[in-house]
Amino acid sequence: MSIVTQPQVVAVPPRDRLNWTILVAGVIVGGWIMLAVFAPWIAPYDPNAVDILHALTAPSADHWFGTDQVGRDVLSRVIFAARIDLLMCIAGVLPPLLIGTTVGLLSGYYGSVVDTALMRLYDLTAAFPFFVLVLAIVGILGPGLLNFFIALALVGWVTYARLVRAEVMSIRDSEYIQAAQCLGYSDRVILARHVMPNAFGPVLAYAVSDSVLVMLAGASFGFLGMGAQPPTAEWGVMISDGSAFIRQAWWICMFPGLAAISLGLGLAFLGDGLGHLRRRQVSA
Amino acid sequence: MVTFLLVHMVPGDPARVIAGDRANPETIEAIRKSFGLDQPLWQQFVTYAGNLLSGDIGQSMRYKRPVTALIGQYIWPTLFLTGYVICLAVPPALALAIASARKPGGLADQIIRIVGIAGMAIPVFWLGIMMSRFFGVALGWFPVSGYGKTFFEHLHHLFLPALSTAIWMVPVLIQSLRAALIEKAGADFVTAARAQGAGEREIFWRTILPNAVLPTLNLFGVIIAFLIGGTIIVETVYAVPGLGSLMINALLARDYHVVQGLTLMFAVTTVGVTFVVDLLSALIDPRARL
Numbered sequence: 312m313s314i315v316t317q318p319q320v321v322a323v324p325p326r327d328r329l330n331w332t333i334l335v336a337g338v339i340v341g342g343w344i345m346l347a348v349f350a351p352w353i354a355p356y357d358p359n360a361v362d363i364l365h366a367l368t369a370p371s372a373d374h375w376f377g378t379d380q381v382g383r384d385v386l387s388r389v390i391f392a393a394r395i396d397l398l399m400c401i402a403g404v405l406p407p408l409l410i411g412t413t414v415g416l417l418s419g420y421y422g423s424v425v426d427t428a429l430m431r432l433y434d435l436t437a438a439f440p441f442f443v444l445v446l447a448i449v450g451i452l453g454p455g456l457l458n459f460f461i462a463l464a465l466v467g468w469v470t471y472a473r474l475v476r477a478e479v480m481s482i483r484d485s486e487y488i489q490a491a492q493c494l495g496y497s498d499r500v501i502l503a504r505h506v507m508p509n510a511f512g513p514v515l516a517y518a519v520s521d522s523v524l525v526m527l528a529g530a531s532f533g534f535l536g537m538g539a540q541p542p543t544a545e546w547g548v549m550i551s552d553g554s555a556f557i558r559q560a561w562w563i564c565m566f567p568g569l570a571a572i573s574l575g576l577g578l579a580f581l582g583d584g585l586g587h588l589r590r591r592q593v594s595a
Numbered sequence: 596m597v598t599f600l601l602v603h604m605v606p607g608d609p610a611r612v613i614a615g616d617r618a619n620p621e622t623i624e625a626i627r628k629s630f631g632l633d634q635p636l637w638q639q640f641v642t643y644a645g646n647l648l649s650g651d652i653g654q655s656m657r658y659k660r661p662v663t664a665l666i667g668q669y670i671w672p673t674l675f676l677t678g679y680v681i682c683l684a685v686p687p688a689l690a691l692a693i694a695s696a697r698k699p700g701g702l703a704d705q706i707i708r709i710v711g712i713a714g715m716a717i718p719v720f721w722l723g724i725m726m727s728r729f730f731g732v733a734l735g736w737f738p739v740s741g742y743g744k745t746f747f748e749h750l751h752h753l754f755l756p757a758l759s760t761a762i763w764m765v766p767v768l769i770q771s772l773r774a775a776l777i778e779k780a781g782a783d784f785v786t787a788a789r790a791q792g793a794g795e796r797e798i799f800w801r802t803i804l805p806n807a808v809l810p811t812l813n814l815f816g817v818i819i820a821f822l823i824g825g826t827i828i829v830e831t832v833y834a835v836p837g838l839g840s841l842m843i844n845a846l847l848a849r850d851y852h853v854v855q856g857l858t859l860m861f862a863v864t865t866v867g868v869t870f871v872v873d874l875l876s877a878l879i880d881p882r883a884r885l
Contacts, residue, residue: 439862442824443842447858450846527718531828534720535843550721554832557728564728568721575716583712 333584339577347393356384358391358544367560377562379553385563388544389570395456395545396574399529400522406464408518411471416502416510418472419479429472436469442528446537454537459529467521474517478510512589520582523575530571546571655845655853662856665841673837675749676826679757680764688768695769696776697799704773711766719825723759723832730755756833760825767821771814775807782806809876819868823861 346353355375362382370377376385418426436444448462449455482488483506491501532538533547541548546567553563655665695707730736737755779785780803788802789795830839838857845853 438866439858440820440823440865442820442827443858443861446827446842446846447854450854523716527716530718531720534718535828535831536847547718547720550718550724554724557724558732561728564721564724568718568725571718571721572713572716575718576713579712579716 332580333588336577336580336584339573340581343393343397343574343577346390347397350391350394354384354387354390356387358388359383359542367556369560370562376566377560379549379560379563380556385549385566388549389546389566392544392546392549392567393570393574395539395543396526396529396571399456399459400526400578402460403463403467403525403529404518404522406460407467407471408514410464411468411473412475412507412511412514414468415472415475416479416507419476419510420483420498420502420506426476429469429476433469433473436466441466442531445528446532446535449532449537454532454540456529456539459532459538463525463528467525470521471514471517474514475510478513479506482506482509513586516582516586516589519578519585523578523582526571526575526578655850658850662852665853666838666856666860669836669838669841671837672749672753672835673826673830673839676753676757676760676830676835676837677822679750679753680760680822680826683757683761684764684768688765688772691765692769692772692776693804696773696780699777707769707773711769714762714766717763719759719763720828720832722762723756723829726755726759727833753835756826756829756835759832760822760829763825764818764821767818768811772807772811775810776803778810779803779806809880812872812876812879815868815872820865823864 360383362378364382365374365378366380366382368374368378368382374384374386376389378384379388414425414429418429444466445459445462448465449458452458452461488501488505491505496504529538530545530547530550533545534551535547536551539545539548541552549567550564553560553567557564655662658665691707695704698704727737731738738752784806785798785802788798793802826837827839827842829835830837831843834840838860841853842857844850845857
């Protein structure tokens, strides 16, 4: 019995198990999207309705997740918060993705000065710890969700640009691109129809994984008072609110955290599954 | 320069923050002058760059002390915490990565992969609060905040903060080490060793593992960057008087020079660690060039 098995034989899990992972992850993420979209119809209470008489009540049949320090229903707030936290996943990933992909395409395809400048910029950004840089920018622009998105776009696009650039450079000299060039297609058509679709796969898988980080960062910012502002229902803000009452009322902190973990898990497995799927396509 | 420009794009006026809401214009003007804020931006930058060269990164407007002194005061808990986290995170990460890479795709590997992904999806601050509630308040095993005075008190106080950060870091370490191990397992020199008749156990411990350590070492710069972000949050949760708490308080109080100095210091640390790691790998492996 050999201790080290040959990796190429077993490193790829069987197809059915992989699809199963993606399916479960898709159901979790899809479930949260449904909850967020239909929040007003699903949530049993108004998320901001104050009810001092029923403050800090433990989970019960009336309030499944209990109530917080001013009597707001925790379940309703968790459901409504899904709107903000999913928005963070989209608004925190999409702008850097679009900017980075565009710059990376141009820089990888044409090279030259833009490319050199991009690499220097990447070195510069990479020198700062991601979280610290975003934190500093948000602190300077002022706390709030919009500024959080701006900071993410400013810092995040460089990573996407570098990823796309590397892909494009490996595609640039391939035969089908040369064929397209010989046939006299313009650069724009080649970039949009030939380079882009082939370079986008890894970027998409990365973007899904990145959304986990962004969601957690957004919740952390809410917790630190730098992201979404109270009384907005957002998981990080709720945990921050509840942490003062943690001794008497564990449920205020517990449920938003579990919500964040379940969405994070769904997104992480989705990204992981997509990455595997792509790698297998490449190796096949 | 980036940190300088960043900090000076702020819309708020620090002089106004220090003076308070009801200060008269003359007071504000005087404060502004004493900090050199009345000069044009480029002149402020020249002064800043000049001071930077002589190791002076400015004065805290809130504490009325040099930023370097503040950092010197707050750095120890953070350094202690960082070292603690590495001590807690590296041994299990090493063991799990080896278990995982010995049989890629096997049961152990699948479980470790799933648990690893789960570990990364947990918000550190939530984990911190929940652990302090359970181990600190309910069981009373560990203090829930502060830093303590002696070495053993530090160990005791910082156990929960270090553990919450470590839980979050272990998956990252496992993933990179596992990938490196599997990649090296298919390398030509492993086949060569096998052809020479080395036992599988010997191949794994003497051929594959040492070769896989190097790529992991190179990741240390990235990991330090992660760690700095993590400690900022964890220090806030557990009220540890470290650089992370200092950073958050400075941001909330618009204490420019402190934010600027800390951001700069974090960047220098990351670059420094990457550089040291490069040097180390050149020392270990003569093939690696700087």
